[in-house]
Amino acid sequence: MSADKKNNEVEDKEMDQAQTAANTEATDTESGEEKSVFNSGILASLFDKATKVGAKAKRDQSAINPEEIEKTVRDNMSKPKGSNAPHQLRLAFLGGGSFGTAMSNLAARNGCDSTLWVRNKRTVKSLQKNRVNKKYLPGYTLDERLKFEHDLKTAVQDKDIIFVAVPSSAFRETLKNIRPYLSGQSIVSLTKGMEKDTFSLMSDIIEQELPGVNFGVMSGPNLAVEIMQNMPSASVIASDSELLRHAVQSALHSAFFRIFASDDIKGVELGGALKNIYAISMGMAASYNVGENTKAMLLTRALAEMSRFGVASGANPLTFLGLSGVGDLYATCSSELSRNYRIGNMLGKGLSLEAAIKKLGQTAEGVNTIQQVHEKAMKLGIYMPITHALHAVIFDDQAALGVALNLMESGFRSDVEFVMPHEYSNEALNAQMTAGMPDQ
Numbered sequence: 242m243s244a245d246k247k248n249n250e251v252e253d254k255e256m257d258q259a260q261t262a263a264n265t266e267a268t269d270t271e272s273g274e275e276k277s278v279f280n281s282g283i284l285a286s287l288f289d290k291a292t293k294v295g296a297k298a299k300r301d302q303s304a305i306n307p308e309e310i311e312k313t314v315r316d317n318m319s320k321p322k323g324s325n326a327p328h329q330l331r332l333a334f335l336g337g338g339s340f341g342t343a344m345s346n347l348a349a350r351n352g353c354d355s356t357l358w359v360r361n362k363r364t365v366k367s368l369q370k371n372r373v374n375k376k377y378l379p380g381y382t383l384d385e386r387l388k389f390e391h392d393l394k395t396a397v398q399d400k401d402i403i404f405v406a407v408p409s410s411a412f413r414e415t416l417k418n419i420r421p422y423l424s425g426q427s428i429v430s431l432t433k434g435m436e437k438d439t440f441s442l443m444s445d446i447i448e449q450e451l452p453g454v455n456f457g458v459m460s461g462p463n464l465a466v467e468i469m470q471n472m473p474s475a476s477v478i479a480s481d482s483e484l485l486r487h488a489v490q491s492a493l494h495s496a497f498f499r500i501f502a503s504d505d506i507k508g509v510e511l512g513g514a515l516k517n518i519y520a521i522s523m524g525m526a527a528s529y530n531v532g533e534n535t536k537a538m539l540l541t542r543a544l545a546e547m548s549r550f551g552v553a554s555g556a557n558p559l560t561f562l563g564l565s566g567v568g569d570l571y572a573t574c575s576s577e578l579s580r581n582y583r584i585g586n587m588l589g590k591g592l593s594l595e596a597a598i599k600k601l602g603q604t605a606e607g608v609n610t611i612q613q614v615h616e617k618a619m620k621l622g623i624y625m626p627i628t629h630a631l632h633a634v635i636f637d638d639q640a641a642l643g644v645a646l647n648l649m650e651s652g653f654r655s656d657v658e659f660v661m662p663h664e665y666s667n668e669a670l671n672a673q674m675t676a677g678m679p680d681q
């Protein structure tokens with residue numbers, strides 16, 4: 242049996258088992274005013290002009306004049322609503338899992354020309370027929386304007402922005418596959434993880450595989466199911482390109498979804514990747530019925546670790562106070578909708594890692610991220626006690642309670658080391674005491 246056929250059969254079986262009831266959500270509840278501003282096509286046309294002029298504009302940075310663009314955006318925004326709508330933003334979303342589906346649906350509902358690329362032909366047929374992603378988002382009817390595509394070339398050519406929402410393990414391969422079809426499209430990563438063994442973030446992979454291509458990363462507290470339920474949510478688009486930030490904001494903004502901007506690509510990306518580690522630890526802690534004090538301690542010390550690691554990787558520590566940092570950390574550490582949290586919870590209840598992953602049946606990036614960050618932090622001497630502890634429990638088979646006790650008993654530290662650096666707190670005092678010097 243061919244691999245493709247086998248793949249189809251497995252997915253068909255999974256889909257048959259999935260819930261088929263479709264919900265009857267309202268699909269168009271944005272106010273008319275918002276629609277006319279954000280879907281007018283003004284930004285689309287600007288974006289088109291500046292990026293599809295294309296690869297050439299990219300080579301010749303002087304072709305993009307941010308001030309002129311800003312001015313035109315302002316001028317156009319103040320024009321009577323409904324005028325000047327040359328075309329919609331054309332978007333491709335790669336990856337038919339829960340997040341690619343949720344975001345492409347959001348874009349279609351916003352009036353963008355939105356196409357979801359899924360590698361499996363039969364899944365595409367099923368999506369076209371049922372308008373429900375039975376495996377990953379059962380029970381949610383997708384917008385009738387959302388298009389589904391199996392052919393990668395058709396999906397990505399002539400688009401303005403390509404959003405990549407495949408797991409980190411498939412990210413590089415996906416970029417390699419789209420490379421022949423790029424002619425000025427921008428790339429936005431929706432993936433939250435690190436590449437196995439190379440420790441590359443998705444922005445690193447984009448720069449390696451698609452040098453010179455305009456790109457951004459999007460990350461925030463965005464549990465896919467809640468987005469399908471129209472729960473008000475927000476995210477962050479980080480890019481060096483002001484134009485791309487505007488385009489993504491205009492494409493995805495709605496009454497249910499707000500996009501904030503950043504130019505700290507590494508910080509935003511690391512927030513999304515690192516919080517998966519702590520979602521696993523929180524899920525595990527929850528299996529021991531810990532109290533709110535314990536959860537609060539874990540969450541804030543996780544934030545300390547994240548920002549420490551971020552600084553060592555060239556990120557701005559303040560980014561971790563934003564939606565992609567503390568926002569996403571809070572969402573994934575408090576919800577059973579998070580797959581990473583569920584993995585941690587299953588491990589805490591005694592399942593083996595293999596059994597937990599199998600039972601989950603979806604992507605949980607944190608498992609690989611723990612290994613990557615553990616290794617990198619050891620190598621660089623970054624103090625990451627929670628990550629190391631989790632690594633010891635999951636990969637070195639150490640008892641969780643003993644590891645947790647050790648964590649509690651490890652030395653005195655500064656609370657926020659960007660306020661009082663650790664070396665100015667206890668270490669100086671300890672050194673004085675050890676040397677028998679009088680206290681000053």
Ligand SMILES: NC(=O)C1=CN([C@@H]2O[C@H](COP(=O)(O)OP(=O)(O)OC[C@H]3O[C@@H](n4cnc5c(N)ncnc54)[C@H](O)[C@@H]3O)[C@@H](O)[C@H]2O)C=CC1
Pocket residue numbers: 336337338339340341360377406407408409411414415431432433434463464465466602603604606
């Ligand atoms: N689900 C969520 O709530 C959110 C997920 N993310 C991130 O989005 C990324 C994707 O996650 P999900 O959509 O949740 O995963 P998922 O587990 O729901 O689905 C993964 C999808 O990727 C496809 N895929 C796997 N390997 C592929 C390959 N080589 N080529 C093409 N397609 C391939 C699978 O067929 C499946 O459709 C992850 O990095 C995740 O951290 C980000 C924000 C929210």
Ligand SMILES: O=C(CO)COP(=O)(O)O
Pocket residue numbers: 433461462463464465517520569572573578579580581582604605606
């Ligand atoms: O990143 C997410 C929400 O922001 C999704 O988290 P999980 O991958 O743990 O489900």
